[in-house]
Amino acid sequence: MKPVVSALNAWSCVVISLFAIVILSVLGSLYSVHESDPLRHQPAQRPGPHKAYSNNHAYTGSEDEPEDGPAVAASIYTAVIVYAGFFVFCGFQAFLHMRNSRGGAISLH
Structure with a gap:
């Protein structure tokens, strides 16, 4: 092949896919991580259906957005x-290049 x-x-x-x-x-x-107290005993109790999820303003840019953190996490996991x-395909392509540079699958050296 x-x-x-x-x-x-x-x-x-391969390298870019691994970092991504x-x-x-x-x-x-x-x-997708639940907020908890500093000692991590139990999740924080906030009003609203999605406020128990960690939407830290340090990486979201706002304290109220996104409203549905688990949906954002699901789309990130899809990526x-x-x-x-990509990693599997490109790794297979790199393997084929390494095999071809040695003279094929079986070399008689």
């Missing part, structure tokens, strides 16, 4: 799945 993309593009895609998976996973977990697909 021959690679579809060049070796440089394949390795660049890590960074987006952290962001998704920040949007993580897409980047995981």
Whole structure:
């Protein structure tokens, strides 16, 4: 089987996808984590259906938005799945380049 993309593009895609998976996973977990007291005994009790989720103004830019943190986390996790697909595809392309540079699947050296 021959690679579809060049070796440089394949390795660049692998590195970028890996960083995107890590960074987006952290962001998704920040949007889906429950707020708790400093000692982390129990979730904070606030009025409203979505106020129990952590929408920290440090990374959202506002204390009231987004209204549905778990929905934001779900869309971020969807992007993580897409980047995981890129990671697998580009990793396979990089593997094909490494195999072809050694003379194929079986080399008689």
